[in-house]
Amino acid sequence: MIFEIDHLLRKMGRRSKTPLCFVTAEPYLGHFGLGGVGKSRRLMEDEFAEKDIKALCSATVDEIIPGRVKLNDGTELPFNYSMFAPPFRGVDAIINSGLGNPKGWLMVDEYYRLPKHQNIYGVGVSVGIMPVEPTPVPTGVPKTGNMTTNMAKLAAHNIAADIQGGSKIAYPVTEIGVVCLADMGDSASLMVAKPALPPRQQTILKKKRWVRWAKLGFERYFMTKMKLGATYLPG
Template sequence: MPHSTPEGTTRRHDVVVIGGGAAGIAVTASLLKRRADLDIAIVDPAEQHSYQPGWTLVGGGVFSADITRRPMRDVMPDKATWYASLAETIDPERATVSLADGSCLGYQRLVVAPGLVLDWGAIDGLEATLGENGVTSNYRVDLAPYTWELVQSLKQGKALFTQPPMPIKCAGAPQKAMYLSCDHWRRQGRLDHIDVSFCNAGQVLFGVADYVPALERYIERYGIEKAFGERLVSVHGPSRTARFAVNDEQGEREVERAFDMLHVVPPQKAPAFLAESGLGNEAGWLDLDAETLQHARHPAIFGLGDASGTSNAKTAAAVRKQAPVVAENLLASLKDQPLKAAYLGYGSCPLTVEKGRIVLAEFGYGGVLQPTFPSWINDGTQPTRRAWWLKAKQLPWLYWNGMLKGREWLAAPARRDGA
């Protein structure tokens, strides 16, 4: 059960973890696997914990939404103290965290893993029409089933899929929704009657060039229009029109597109309290050493997950590799020992290009490929059924029963140079 502290008092813990998502639970479990006597507190107001990578498959009719969520109390490590409140401010000089309920927590070490903020309000008119008028998003668990309803019901017309400026969590998710939709329409014989456009604020299909050829083949197969440099700025649900800011060789302007189905990925930003607490970089993201995941200016603070300012892909797979690094380095810092564990930027993006096949993109800092398996087992640059089996059958089980339990299969930290 959640713990409460009388307002105005300070309760102290060895480690305070902000965030009860994938990052917060995984790193707490990893710490307790290494030192069961640690006094760890987790701060998060959510009553439900979500397996967010599953929402794409909910939107594609593969999963039901309910199997992607569990009560927070069921995933909370038994030895951790849970504060069901929001963290409002961090005082790194006093080593305290102030909570929304008025209480205050002191720490020896702090782990910051609050996730990022989906900025739905940044797109004019969007919030008023989400879940109706053909407007949906797999980035909300309550909307992902509506995505599948729209896909099943659309017989002809225009389907728009948007991608905002980076960074976003799971950079492949905007395309995954599109490919799964197109594959269903193809199988139903409807695709020739549906105009599909990928309205991407960026200028490339995917940020790591090795995976682009396979994706381009599916773009061609499904007849998708690539509308690069188009950023969604407003939606009018009743008229089913969307406006985009366009920046191309013709200059800056706005264009209007009609739609029968609009899948929106909202702009995303760091939680404001990070910058307000002096922990953010210039863009507001948590300012971390890219290898050790220790804060750049406050050595008692570590971080991981989507709020981090490191340049890796923001995915659950990144967290799986980050959690052991933070756990090992945090414990070393408590003993005033050198930080020897290194995170090399690993992220994985299973690009669901059709029902039954996935391009399993695995890469680290600088786009360097970091495949888990040799190519004779799975060639990550090509769509394979084996990668689909991994995504749809194995990864959810590994998430609930491995990663959130501190089991670090295939996730041993790299070693820092000279360590």
């Protein structure tokens, strides 16, 4: 989002009058909750430096008041516009049911079932994944739409096997790969990590203008597929 704001301000000729600051719990730029992906740290640090965007890592927020945010180290940041995403937690339904861990995440086996309740499946954001490594500020593993789609297909197959008979597919969440097309203002980056968690069999990270066009094309394809209910199509 901050790259998109930077790009818009430059198009308006107002970037030189508008300081930007990025606050993150990550230990470094490009960590992504995945321990980095290839050269992601270098790429992100170079992008922030070239675009003159200030970054504060390993940061937590103590208080947000009108026009100002206070960080855990005593830093105060004035702002005219800000957006902060609070730490993720599970939904109340899972927390109150006792099926998840204290944070409200479902811990599933390699079939996406709850080990103690094998008629209950979990996929996507509801699934808990252990962090890749300890960090000064706890940093969770992201669950992207691409990962969620892969989990859902596997769970659907296994649910059908429960009902109709047949063999299940075992594919632990830690082995699922991720493909991400990330907007970066006037360009975008392609990130492929298979599996998402290290050590990885394949890693691709490219920042190219064509990736932005590819994302626009995929968005139109995906939305059309959803409107038609053509879930059998790839992607």
